[in-house]
Amino acid sequence: MKSHSSTLLAEVRSFRQNHPDVRYVDLIALDIPGHFYGKRYPVEMLEKVAAGSPLKLPQNAVLLGAQGGLFKIGDYCFNDGDPDANRRLVPGTLKPVTWESQPLGQMLITSDGTQAPIEFEPREVLAKVLERLQHQGIHPVVAFELEFYLFDKQLDNGLPQFARDPLSGDADDQPNLHIERLSRFNDVLDDMAQTAKDQGLDITVITAEIGPGQFEINFGHCDDGLRAADWAALFCRSTRGVALKHGYRASFMAKPYLQFPGSGMHVHVSLYDAAGNNLLAAHQQQPLRHAVAGCLELLPHCMPIFSPNHNAFRRLGGTVNAATRASWGFEDRDACVRIPDSDPRNLRIEHRLASADANPYLVLAAILAGLEHGLEAKREPIAPLNEDRNSGADFPLEMLDAVRAMQQQPVLRDKLGAEFVDVYCENKRQDHLAFQQEIQAREYRWFL
CATH class of the missing domain: 3.10.20.70 (Glutamine synthetase, N-terminal domain)
Known part of the structure; x- marks a missing residue:
């Protein structure tokens, strides 16, 4: 001490x-x-x-x-x-x-x-999961990827406006993946990247995404799960601050535009033993299949974590690479759990379902709980999308249904803590009900 x-x-x-x-x-x-x-x-x-x-x-x-x-x-x-x-x-x-x-x-x-740690504090929930895995000789290596949108600093009657192209002054309203967008928005993106590095965050690749004003940031693979989640949380804070300094708004909102792709939080996870051997690659990758099966089994019960608000559910089944069923596949971005092509040393899962505004500590805790459950249960997963495009298991697409599915799941209550599950589910239920208490202009147009 x-x-x-x-x-x-x-x-x-x-x-x-x-x-x-x-x-x-x-x-x-x-x-x-x-x-x-x-x-x-x-x-x-x-x-x-x-x-x-x-x-x-x-x-x-x-x-x-x-x-x-x-x-x-x-x-x-x-x-x-x-x-x-x-x-x-x-x-x-x-x-x-x-x-x-x-x-x-x-x-x-x-x-x-x-x-006396707070049982429902997000970082404490993740810390307990990591500690339990460590006692089993399992050491996760984690990398987050975060998508976000840039908007104009000024709102239009409360609604976001497209970010202005610094070169032309026009609205950046064309969805594309062009590398030129990185150049046009270089000043703000470079400041975001440098500020993140000054915060001690290991950021790597910056990508112009499909949505207008949408970008993605990748983080380095980290052998400390708490630190990896810290990086994701701190990046959101610094990025919003830097954007305002440059005359923009940065938002990790899951689905700001119905007609354009939403923003996700993708999490890469590999598991190693104390000697540095990739546990998922052993025995002809059988542990990988077990881990995938565990993730898919718990996924429908973790939806309040992966989609933590009303808007986040709008992202599911949207325009690009956002599934509506629990699925997996090799090199398949339509799957919730994707297995990127890699050598055995770097074999990993990429969990793609969470929205960008989800809590990174809880997202990682839920993913690790699924992996742990799969390794324990040793079940075979459903067919990958590469073999059957209709493969998948249903999950809730509405918050109150999702809360009910989460609260009564015994494995999740054991892995994440019953007190946390009860507190979290009630928090989400109350938030959802509070959201419904405001009458929007659309209701008057439809029903007055």
């Missing part, structure tokens, strides 16, 4: 020395809907926390709805006295914030690894 404090203290002191103009640091964590919450600390107080002073925030901040409100979930929020819970600093995440008007720092905080 003393060594841990010494490492943190050295990190804070080094940061202060390298960034003497920074007076405040945002201590941030991801809540259930995938939004950052936290506190802004004077940097000198952060040094005291690093030295061992307690860091406490309300436990129920994790339970905030999509609009920041609190829902009654069991005894939480309204019958528990709204208690504080201990958090800790995440080493290696203290970085400068360069997109704000004033010098600022930020650092991740979490309850995992504290004396």
Whole structure:
């Protein structure tokens, strides 16, 4: 513990020395809907926390709805006295914030690894899954890919407008994969990439996607699942900030345009033993088939995680590469679980179903739970799409159906924690009901 404090203290002191103009640091964590919450600390107080002073925030901040409100979930929020819970600093995440008007720092905080972790905190859920796999001698290597849209900074009566081409000044309203779009939007994309690297994120490939103003960012493969999810979460925060600085809005919304492709969160996962052998490639890739079967079995019960809001369900079965059934295939982007072509050393699954605005900690936890279940159950998967284009299992396409499917699934309750499943499902149910409570102009047009 003393060594841990010494490492943190050295990190804070080094940061202060390298960034003497920074007076405040945002201590941030991801809540259930995938939004950052936290506190802004004077940097000198952060040094005291690093030295061992307690860091406490309300436990129920994790339970905030999509609009920041609190829902009654069991005894939480309204019958528990709204208690504080201990958090800790995440080493290696203290970085400068360069997109704000004033010098600022930020650092991740979490309850995992504290004396009493919050069972429903997303990072803690993933930490428990990774710890259990480690005890079994299973070491995941993970890489996220995130798609997002750029919009004009100004909204039109609340609706997004196409991003303006910096070269022509015209709306970038033509869907394409042209490399020239990367050149035309080079200034903002380059700033996003450099800012991400300054945050310690290992980003690699940038792609112009099919949708107008749509791009994809790839991250390097990481042998620390928590860090890989940290990268995805932090990239969303920095990218939105950098976009505003350049006169755009960046959004990871799942389906901003009905007529154009949605934005997904693709996750590559391979599994290794302590000696570095790829577990999925052993015995003529039989473990790969078992792992796929486990993923597909749990997938219909994980839909509130993969599609965490009303808009995310609009993305499914859309224009390009978004399935409506649980399926798998080799080199097939229509499948939920794709097996990219690779040598045995790098054999992996690519899970393609989650929306870009899903919580990366929970998405990875759900995927790993499916892989673990498959390796334990040792069942054969359904036929791949390469053999049968109609192969697949149905999954819920509406939030309340999805919540019911998730809440009663015994394997999922065991793998992710029953308390988390109950809290998460009620949070999603309440968010969905709250969304329905506003009458839109369309209702008046149809029914008045």
